[in-house]
Amino acid sequence: MSFIETLRSEGGRLHGLDRHLARLRETVLAHGGTLREDEVLRYLSSIPLPTEGLHRLTLTYTPGAILSHQIIPYQRRAIHHLQLCPLPPRFTYRYKYADRSYFLKVQSTLPPETEALFLLPDGRITDTTFTNILLELEDGSLVTPAYPLLKGTQRAFLIEQGLVYEQDHLTPQDLARCRSIRLINAMLPLEEAIILAPDQVYP
Structure with missing residues (x-):
């Protein structure tokens, strides 16, 4: 089983x-791996x-060794809509698996510039x-699903800084009531989030 880490490389x-x-x-x-931080x-x-x-640097590794890396110029995706998509029971992506076939399969069914937003079984x-x-609420605060x-x-960085708060039970109804929706990741910090x-949002 292999995993990936995607890092933002800017100005070296x-x-x-x-x-x-x-x-x-x-x-x-x-x-149960042996890969050490100093090796990384x-x-x-x-x-x-x-x-x-x-640039986007993608590191591929197993619990025992680094397999490879790829570094490419970053191209921001154009996303104009979100499509709500229910997840199958017991689906998990707790760790950043290199196998992203399920996500690619779902995304292949959607129109261009539409991104899947997944719903848990509940x-x-x-x-x-x-x-x-992230959801921007009417008072300007930002919340993110707790799970x-x-x-x-x-x-993690935004939560540590007190800029974003976890909320336990965010539903599609909360999407409809919020001021804006922001998409973030390592390549999309808060100030560059897709808004x-x-x-x-399509139901």
Whole structure:
């Protein structure tokens, strides 16, 4: 079984490295692995990062070894709508698995520029195929589902900073009542989030 970490490389520097390492460490330990943090740091330091522009670095690894990496110029996706999609029972993406075939299959059924927003079996909203979700409430505060499919590093940072608060039971009705919807991940920090209006969500 293999996993990935996706890091933001900008101006020759990796953003949020400590949080990525923490998630990698948790993944390795949960799967009985032996990959050490110092090995990862040595590997990353050997990669010639581009000194200009924004790039996405994807690290592929198993619990025992780093397999490969890819670094490409980042292209922001154009997303104009969200489509609510129920998840199958017992589906999990707690760890950042390299196998994303389920997400790709769902996304292939949607129109261009439409992104899936998944619903847990009990009707709560969770994540898209590649981002965590924030809801801007009428008072300007930002909340995020307490039970995401994957605890993203940007999400963790915003919660640590007190800029975003977890909420236990967010439903499609909350989407309809919020001021805006924001999509974030390691490549999309809060100030660069994809912002959608409630009427851009398809039931």
